[in-house]
Amino acid sequence: MSVTHPSPTRGALPTGRWRTVTLVIVLLAAFMDLLDATIANIALPTIRADLGASAAQTEWVLAGYTLAFALCVVTGARLGDLFGYKRVFLLGMTGFTVASALCGAAPTPGLLVAARVLQGLFGAAMIPQVLSQIQLLYAPQERGRAMAAFSSLSSLAAALGPILGALLLESGSWLGWRSVFWINVPVGAVAVVAAWRVLPEGRGATRPRLDLPGVALSGVGLLLILYPLSLASDQGHWPVWAYVAFVLGAAVLAVFYRYQRVLSDQGRSPLVEVSLFRIRSVAGGLLVEFLIFLPMMGFFFTLLQFLQAALGFTPLTVGVLMLAWPVANAVFATFGAMYLLPRIGRATVQLGLALMALGFVVLALTAHSATAATPWPAFVPGVFVAGSGAGLAVAPLAQLTLQNVPAQHAGSGSGLFNTVIQVAASLGVALFGTLYFRPQPDRAHQLAQHAGPAFATTMWVSVALLVVTLVVSRLLPAKAGDGQDA
16 A cells, blocks of 8 residues: 655655646646647637638638647657656646637637647647656556546547537637637646646656757658648548648658667667567557547547538537547446456457447447437437447557556657557548548538438448457557566
């Protein structure tokens, strides 16, 4: 049993209830960041009308945040190794809170987009330190519940974003859409003070140099891939330049990977420790993570489009419907992390994948014949079953993927894990958005008879991807915390 100490002194690791408080603080910061990536979706029509934003500016309210975060998250992880996890976390949290206030106060669309980019940049500094703090605070055999909580945040935030956004917009507050961003300010201020008080100091075992050429190469490569994806989510087809940019981006990332290998072989300080890919649990876990988040984030995007634009459900109705996801996710994530993972290991993930696929099958069958008269509870069973599967599949993933990462490479492991989520989310939204919109004759006036089969198609493709993921999941460690890859 751990001994409960008062607030830790500088450099000491908190134990007992202070360790729990520390975990809650870093998870709160992670949740704010993840929620902000989804909550703005629901406010976009109001923002556009109030500020007189163009369609391109409206898209950039979302794309600016996503791109800034994805481009800088690996660098943010390395900065934690270099300057200390606590210091970089506080910088990121403070900056994110200030940027949220700037978003809420923005008088023009251009300034709102700029503030959203700032949010993404500071979020990229903050989020990698969350996993690093968990690895610092908990021994490998103790990380199960903490890792489960972190892993569940993405799907939880994606599901809660629409309902929280709807509640804020329909509350009648004079702030209107600005409340979507201002809500971060008091929460962030409290989190900054608490983090300064209780977070332990910590950094990588060595003091690496910041690999500036690596920062440039990774940034250019990810930008060439994510920029067209961020702008193609609601298009029925991609322009030629998007394919060209995608291919060029993949080529630049291949050069980046080769350059990182050279630095690693020479004993220098690469931005990403590519030797981690030689660890089967890391390579396999990142691939499984990518294949799960690809359809899951595409599902959230297309379902919200289908329910609101095609069936005419109000944002609040959609939010209530989507509550089935976080409720199921939280229950099954906790059950999976506490009881199943220690007993059946990676089979927990595999069971979750099967449940997710079943939920998507139910949603495909429901949506195919849905009309504007279909009651919203008809969609709840599919959402609940899929959310249950996501809880089982995603919750153990960080632990199984990162459990064999050496302590000196905790920052690189965290950066890779978060980068994969961002790339998969952007690619999933773009690919499934294209698949959903392509067969519809008029996106401005979607009809349920066209949108229902289109959404069902995205669900069947998701099921196929989850079957592939089930096969790939054999690369995960058989058991949690045993130090073995399989």
